[in-house]
Amino acid sequence: MVNIIFRHNGKDTVVQANAGETLLEAANNAGVELFGGCGGAGVCGSCRVNIDSSYINKLEEPSFEEQDLLDAIANGNKNTRLACQVTISDALDGMIVEIP
Numbered sequence: 001m002v003n004i005i006f007r008h009n010g011k012d013t014v015v016q017a018n019a020g021e022t023l024l025e026a027a028n029n030a031g032v033e034l035f036g037g038c039g040g041a042g043v044c045g046s047c048r049v050n051i052d053s054s055y056i057n058k059l060e061e062p063s064f065e066e067q068d069l070l071d072a073i074a075n076g077n078k079n080t081r082l083a084c085q086v087t088i089s090d091a092l093d094g095m096i097v098e099i100p
Contacts, residue, residue, distance in 0.1 A: 005092055008033070034049070043065070045073045051081055052097070060087065
């Protein structure tokens with residue numbers, strides 16, 4: 001199990017997630033309110049999150065399609081990712097994910 005800390009409105013919720021699932025799946029499975037309007041297809045941007053800067057380089061690079069969408073919605077924030085496109089790995093244990 002991998003501990004992921006979801007931060008929303010100043011409240012932290014620690015979620016035990018499985019390696020291989022996405023941040024969106026982990027949040028939804030744990031009852032954390034994180035909307036994914038396109039059902040995880042990575043085309044709407046509604047599951048936009050900000051990743052703790054000490055973990056951003058531990059993530060897989062965004063796909064071209066995700067990066068294109070992030071360029072339009074992230075306002076230059078290099079730590080913004082789509083939760084439906086980030087796959088959890090053991091290296092992410094303790095990561096803070098801020099839900100704007």
